[in-house]
Amino acid sequence: MPSPLQMTCVLVRSTPLRSRIHPSHVLRPTRGYASSSSSSRSYAVAGAATAGAMAALALLGVGYTGHVRLDSPAEADASKRRGGQPDSLTGLESRDMMFQLQTNDSPGDSAGRQAESYITMEEVARHNLSQDAWVVVDGKVYDVTDFHKFHPGGSGIIVGNAGRDVTELFRPVHPPGTLENNLAPENFKGVIDPKEAEAARLAFETEQQRLQKARNDLPPVETMLGIEELQEAAKTCMTPGAIDYYAAGALDSYSVVNNRESFRKCRLVPRVLRDVSAVRPQTKIFGVDSALPIYVSPSSNALLGHPDGELNITRGASATGIVQGISAVASYSLADILNEKDQMDEASGRKMGMVYQVYFQRDRSKTEAQVRQAVEGGVNALVLTVDSNVGDNRQSTEKLKGSRFSAEPGPRMGPITETPTFHDPSLNWDDIVWLQSLAQGLPIYLKGVCHIDDVRRARDMGLAGCILSNHGGRQLDQRVTRILMRIEKLTDPQLLKDFEVYIDGGIRRGSDVLKAVALGARGVGLGRPFLFAQAAYGDKGVIRAVRILENEIVSAMRLLGLTSIDQVDPTMIECLQEMWK
Numbered sequence: 172m173p174s175p176l177q178m179t180c181v182l183v184r185s186t187p188l189r190s191r192i193h194p195s196h197v198l199r200p201t202r203g204y205a206s207s208s209s210s211s212r213s214y215a216v217a218g219a220a221t222a223g224a225m226a227a228l229a230l231l232g233v234g235y236t237g238h239v240r241l242d243s244p245a246e247a248d249a250s251k252r253r254g255g256q257p258d259s260l261t262g263l264e265s266r267d268m269m270f271q272l273q274t275n276d277s278p279g280d281s282a283g284r285q286a287e288s289y290i291t292m293e294e295v296a297r298h299n300l301s302q303d304a305w306v307v308v309d310g311k312v313y314d315v316t317d318f319h320k321f322h323p324g325g326s327g328i329i330v331g332n333a334g335r336d337v338t339e340l341f342r343p344v345h346p347p348g349t350l351e352n353n354l355a356p357e358n359f360k361g362v363i364d365p366k367e368a369e370a371a372r373l374a375f376e377t378e379q380q381r382l383q384k385a386r387n388d389l390p391p392v393e394t395m396l397g398i399e400e401l402q403e404a405a406k407t408c409m410t411p412g413a414i415d416y417y418a419a420g421a422l423d424s425y426s427v428v429n430n431r432e433s434f435r436k437c438r439l440v441p442r443v444l445r446d447v448s449a450v451r452p453q454t455k456i457f458g459v460d461s462a463l464p465i466y467v468s469p470s471s472n473a474l475l476g477h478p479d480g481e482l483n484i485t486r487g488a489s490a491t492g493i494v495q496g497i498s499a500v501a502s503y504s505l506a507d508i509l510n511e512k513d514q515m516d517e518a519s520g521r522k523m524g525m526v527y528q529v530y531f532q533r534d535r536s537k538t539e540a541q542v543r544q545a546v547e548g549g550v551n552a553l554v555l556t557v558d559s560n561v562g563d564n565r566q567s568t569e570k571l572k573g574s575r576f577s578a579e580p581g582p583r584m585g586p587i588t589e590t591p592t593f594h595d596p597s598l599n600w601d602d603i604v605w606l607q608s609l610a611q612g613l614p615i616y617l618k619g620v621c622h623i624d625d626v627r628r629a630r631d632m633g634l635a636g637c638i639l640s641n642h643g644g645r646q647l648d649q650r651v652t653r654i655l656m657r658i659e660k661l662t663d664p665q666l667l668k669d670f671e672v673y674i675d676g677g678i679r680r681g682s683d684v685l686k687a688v689a690l691g692a693r694g695v696g697l698g699r700p701f702l703f704a705q706a707a708y709g710d711k712g713v714i715r716a717v718r719i720l721e722n723e724i725v726s727a728m729r730l731l732g733l734t735s736i737d738q739v740d741p742t743m744i745e746c747l748q749e750m751w752k
């Protein structure tokens with residue numbers, strides 16, 4: 172007969188979208204516990220870890236089926252407080268992910284001995300350095316010292332929050348199983364005092380309730396009339412951290428502001444007395460038919476704004492006939508997104524356009540695996556981003572972390588002094604040949620180019636095109652923001668003959684799109700507008716954003732005397748002299 176404290180919890184995921192946890196990644200709380208292996212300590216760890224896992228998975232909005240024996244009064248009470256059933260969890264159908272927590276230790280009945288085994292937040296706070304980094308997620312403590320260097324979202328976000336409870340930051344952007352897939356059992360250090368965990372859980376829930384209410388109170392999506400209005404609406408139902416992640420620019424955000432300003436400093440010159448009864452804004456982007464000369468610029472962490480994240484964008488892009496760019500560090504896996512695309516293609520009877528953005532990782536085998544998966548998955552083109560070979564340096568983000576998580580100045584030096592270990596800083600032109608060998612003939616575009624000589628070199632290497640971009644002002648601040656001037660210089664008919672140039676950054680109106688096209692762009696990318704739109708209204712927000720832009724593009728085309736996109740030409744734009752200074 173099993174001991175009352177022999178617990179087996181088997182949780183099985185209900186959606187097929189996420190990746191499978193390998194049996195070797197099963198979390199075994201007792202093995203990883205930092206201190207002694209006394210049974211009372213092991214029990215405390217196992218019990219709280221089980222409770223924490225349940226709460227975490229439920230809060231992630233994922234349904235599970237399974238069972239758990241919670242025979243200790245403390246566990247039963249904790250479960251009741253969470254509104255759960257003390258001895259069973261039943262739920263949605265089971266499919267593809269299994270998460271097991273097991274311990275066979277004998278009971279320890281002393282509350283004193285249990286408390287002894289907890290890790291305090293004070294102790295966690297001592298591990299706040301890049302060479303000694305612990306974090307708390309759902310009341311459990313993890314040592315992420317080795318892992319943070321390889322974090323796809325950058326080392327800085329982890330090191331900047333080392334020594335703290337990161338549940339609120341972690342949960343919205345990581346699918347279940349992330350910790351188990353990336354950390355060894357030894358990295359699990361134990362659990363924090365349930366009182367402290369409870370306080371963190373309550374704070375999290377209060378914030379979730381606030382956000383849910385704000386989401387319910389959003390005005391109907393049809394009332395949104397402009398991209399910036401959509402963005403502002405989204406901010407009302409996002410955490411300050413999420414808003415900052417989407418909106419922030421590097422250092423002084425000079426480039427973010429100037430991306431927007433540069434469009435305002437150009438004016439359109441209409442032609443009159445032309446029959447504009449039938450206007451066709453359609454064009455080809457990345458070799459694919461597109462309803463409009465716009466595409467979704469690949470951007471990470473859509474999940475931060477909405478639980479369906481990038482899938483919202485896939486649905487919205489498919490419904491409106493525009494191309495979706497997938498970030499190499501998207502919050503949903505490429506497999507999930509391709510799966511969603513297949514479903515949308517089947518439902519609509521046409522194939523949506525999709526391009527995959529590549530980062531060169533230090534571990535080339537990972538880059539190779541991603542590229543192969545994208546090519547085999549049927550994407551239309553590869554976009555290699557070449558402007559991000561260091562970690563993020565967003566000052567507003569650093570400040571926010573400080574105020575939200577600690578009053579202490581604490582060492583937050585990740586982004587500034589750490590050598591990035593995810594991005595390969597040795598990336599150079601020779602590597603392009605390697606990417607070409609993997610691409611199996613798919614067109615490759617370079618994203619993040621500004622200098623005319625780099626554009627020429629890309630063309631000479633047989634690439635399909637370049638995206639003139641400063642990464643939405645998120646990388647090198649003060650990087651050239653007069654990108655329209657650059658593109659004008661590119662209106663060398665020979666250069667643009669067989670080579671496509673795109674532009675992104677600060678495009679918020681249909682007139683901005685036409686200005687870029689007038690200066691020689693094949694099309695334009697938008698990053699933040701789609702992130703925010705889906706954050707507020709899911710796929711409906713994405714569709715609304717496209718409809719807003721479509722409406723503006725078509726009406727501007729009529730007013731400019733244009734019936735098709737190829738009629739837009741450089742004589743229809745004047746840029747203010749100050750732009751060229």
Ligand SMILES: Cc1cc2nc3c(=O)[nH]c(=O)nc-3n(C[C@H](O)[C@H](O)[C@H](O)COP(=O)(O)O)c2cc1C
Nearest residue numbers: 417468469470471498556642643676677697698699
């Ligand atoms: C939150 C966020 C995440 C981004 N992630 C990526 C990324 O993973 N890869 C990439 O090439 N560009 C990324 N970008 C840059 C966008 O692709 C695009 O260049 C930029 O957002 C365009 O500026 P806009 O936001 O003003 O439209 C990101 C931008 C934002 C705002």
